[in-house]
Amino acid sequence: MIHFVLLISRQGKVRLTKWYSPYSQKERSKVIRELSGTILSRGPKLCNFVEWRGLKVVYKRYASLYFCMCINQEDNELEILEIIHHYVEILDRYFGSVCELDLIFNFHKAYYILDEVLIAGELQESSKKTVARLVATQDSLVEAAKEEANSISNIIAQATK
């Protein structure tokens, strides 16, 4: 099971956090501080696993962002690397060549997509296409609602003229 997902920039700024195991707010900031310290300082050729508090953190760097997932000792580290890549590819498809700025300004979108990939710390869908379709459908639901609200307010505005 994945205990948490962290996206940390090379400068140590947090871009996304998702906690599937209970950590108090205080513990969360401690965990982030500790892990960004160890992970950011590791050399590029080293393996992508860090043993930490009896758990393992699997991380992978994409451009300026480190994607980290914390798992149990007995979980499959190589598979987690694939899951990270799976998520990154979906982000890439959604934003069209994703960059850190996309994830800063549209952080909520990154969360929505993550919620279609993982629930309860487990993988939910192995098809990138399905995830993209589901997110797109929900986005269009939001757009439709917005338009409706706009048209109603237009009608009200015209009626009150």
Add this chain to the structure above:
Amino acid sequence: MNPFSSETRLRDMIRAIRACKTAAEERAVVRKECASIRAAVSDNDNDYRHRNLAKLMFIHMLGYPTHFGQMECLKLIAAPGFPEKRIGYLGLMLLLDERQEVLMLVTNSLKQDLNHTNQYIVGLALCALGNISSAEMARDLAPEVERLLQFRDPNVRKKAALCSIRIIKKVPDLAENFVNPVASLLKEKHHGVLLTAIQLCADLCTVSEEALEYFRKKCTEGLVKVLKDAVNSPYAPEYDISGIADPFLQIRLLRILRILGHGDADASDLMNDVLAQVATKTESNKNAGNAILYECVETIMSIEDSGGLRVLAINILGRFLSNRDNNIRYVALNMLMKAISVDGQAVQRHRATILECVKDSDASIRKRALELVYLLVNETNVKPLTKELIDYLEVSDQDFKGDLTARICSIVEKLSPQKIWYIDQMLKVLCEAGNYVKDEVWHGLIVVITNSTNLHGYTVRSLYRAIQTSGDQEAVVRVAVWCIGEYGDLLVNNIGMLDLEEPITVTENDAVDVIEAAIKRHTSDLTTRAMCLIALLKLSSRFPSCSQRIKDIVNQSKGSLLLELQQRSIEFDSILEKHQNLRSALVERMPVLDEATYSGRRAGSLPAVASTSQGNPLQIPNGVPKTMDAPLLDLLDLSADEPALQNSSGPNFLQDLLGGDILSSASQSGTTQPQKSGTDVLLDLLSTGSPPAQNGSSTADILSISQDNNKTSVDALNSLSSPMVTSVQSTPASSIMDLLDTFGPSPTVPKDNDPAYPPLVAFESSSLSLIFNFSKQPGSPQITQIEATFTNKSSDIYTDFIFQAAVPKFLQLHLEPASSNTLPGSGNGSITQKLRVTNNQHGKKSLVMRIRISYKLNNKDMLEEGQISNFPRDL
């Protein structure tokens, strides 16, 4: 609309925060935003609620407090539209966790949304429930989730399956409700549903043995077929990852097969073919393929034995281990640890490669490899492996030395073939990484050194050399100082040379130089310096010619600001100065330290001894037998009995003292139990006129009982309300004394609350008797000195005579050495041994003791045991 709220869009706020040059600027921007959001919250502003929540989430990620936004999430969730709910649930998952009370308020909204007609709203609710549900919510909403496992849209079914995982983890009792729905989900074709259903199935198996049995019977065959299809499936672009069809699904299938096959030969048989297929057909040039192979190897290792498959698995690991990719090597090391229990020989073959990994530049790999090496070491390869590790210790990273030394020390201690090898290796480790060595390690080394009498000279000379080169390692200094103090004479005179040694010339002054350097080194801590002082004291008698110089060095610490050092210095100085005649006896060589006790204490397998270190009372006298476990555990039982003893010892003891007849007469008086004891004493005092000589001591006992025993007896006396008794109550001690006087002179009655006690027959058998004589120091009522006298009533001589005693926690026991360990027969002479008992609950509880006497009779081991609970009451 509130003029302060929501003038900025989310994008603008993020831009403003990113434009900040300093942390203070950022705080100011955030403060302003938070203020306007708070204003909007208190105005119950509806139009921009979702925007405000989005801003709050961003602020939350930056690490600022956002608790005031929690209720906004709930309001958005309760709103009817999808957009509001979407952002509301996101906020809920981000800002709250399962331990917050507010979460309970959302249960009702969740329930409604789980029954919503819009499947995307159902999806949102399932996602939130799966990510942050508490046990209460899980219990309340489990029926809804269970129903949704059969929902028409597969995307809802898969979410419901993962949500169920959270539910059964929180409330394992609910597991059985999910077994049947999962069994039908496992037959589906949709990959998302299959993935999640398999995962749920695995979690059900871990919480419920019945579920495991059910799935093993019903689903193993089906799952094997699904895996076969996945492995042989044609190219499917939707699920393809670098040429492999849905590795995620394959990995999960392998994992569930592992669970089903573990410990079940039939199920394992079913999956043999497909596992062989996966192991041989999967491409290993990409990470996805390796992830599958890794999982496959683990499954092969866990299911019931099939030799051919295991060979295949070990070969895969061998390939992994020689891979250039660090990730692959890491998982190979990880898996080899598990493989050791299955096929140790095969793993041993890779020893050289593993040893190379210990020296890798990557800390994660080093750590794995070191743990693996630790498991690989055995009697046959301990020497070369230890050599490799110690050689590497010289060049290893600073932050790796701690782990490495701990492992080396533990290997050396566990598997050392000879003492000299042990000492040599330990010295090497101490010289390389003495500052990383734990205290137990060098303590253990000293114990071993004292035990190898023939190596004393060799060791002290090696240490002398070591301290010349590695004087900066604290542990080397300590051990060297200790050994030079003990065996300085062997060092100077080259006594006990081994063949392999080269003689060295060390003068007495050289030896003292070493100690002086150590005590003056500014990095030496209190322990080292204190050890130096002791070593100097010892050397003063070994090296008479250096006596004056040693005295000067000792004197230098007289002004130390550390109390311990100052005190040692002053006391040692006075020994050197005034007690020449005592000195040589005082600083004799340490007796051999007992290895069994020491290793027992370290292993923690002997709670009794372990507890002594916490100031507990059990202390073992000289000459402890090697096999300590059983007797000590026995002795320990005492503390378990303690409450019972407390209850019974009072009355028993009175019975002993007063004799049964008096007690029964007291019970006829029809008073209740606590009163009885008081009145008994009085009855005894008033009615029995025993001879004064004996009276003197025993009545004094009784007297103090009535004084400090318990108030109830006095109260009881009060209720009797006879004039005499009232007077007792007002001034109990003196009036009873007066009463006593009327019986005649009692010369032994002490005057200053320092009563004498009758000797106690602590143990009596046909062949052996043990008598305790008690005395107390005036002014310290808690401490009792006991002189134990052993007499042999048989005609044979007892040899190797050892007396052991144990007391409960409220007592502290100190045993002094016995006068002899041979007990002559027929009562011709005796052994005496002094005990000192400190009663921390003096006046509340009386002494109890469990004893064990072991000796040899005609070379046959004899053992006597007993418990003494009839000590005089107020010891």
